[in-house]
Amino acid sequence: ETGVTQSPTHLIKTRGQQVTLRCSSQSGHNTVSWYQQALGQGPQFIFQYYREEENGRGNFPPRFSGLQFPNYSSELNVNALELDDSALYLCASSRQGAKSPLHFGNGTRLTVT
């Protein structure tokens, strides 16, 4: 069974730039969620994708957007980067339906300077 993989592992961007983070979901999973984890905090829900559509969203501005592809992989895009966007971005996959554990990747560490 292949787990959740994310790329890149680390990334440094300048304020105002745009970034795309990528995620491959665990085999057999059809739902992908993205979380932002600031240093010393728990993960914060950004959004979830199911059937290539956004299925729920947390308290994040529209400059955070995503995509899900037919193979269930996903992208997180962040436009107009701000210094406060520096964080660990976690992707998690699951099966749509009854509540069940999210399976997380190891994240992408984004630093905005």
Added chain:
Amino acid sequence: GESVGLHLPTLSVQEGDNSIINCAYSNSASDYFIWYKQESGKGPQFIIDIRSNMDKRQGQRVTVLLNKTVKHLSLQIAATQPGDSAVYFCAEIPETYKYIFGTGTRLKVLA
């Protein structure tokens, strides 16, 4: 790897002792709860879950207790080992798409 959290509440226990990590949740609608373990440089790893129709659930060396009256969750780790050193998060799930994580507790196992 990088530290997950620098100013988290910390629980220090002697190797071989039992650990108890506590968590308060906020949403009365939450009916599913999960404990995750996060090691430095890694994503959260599932430990154990419990649904609201249960008060207690046991796994291998771990037990989760749920008190819905006071909205409290605890994770007990028996015979704590050095490999248990990590940050532990509880998550409450009020809706199928949104998992709400606590701030985390760092567990340090002393040799």
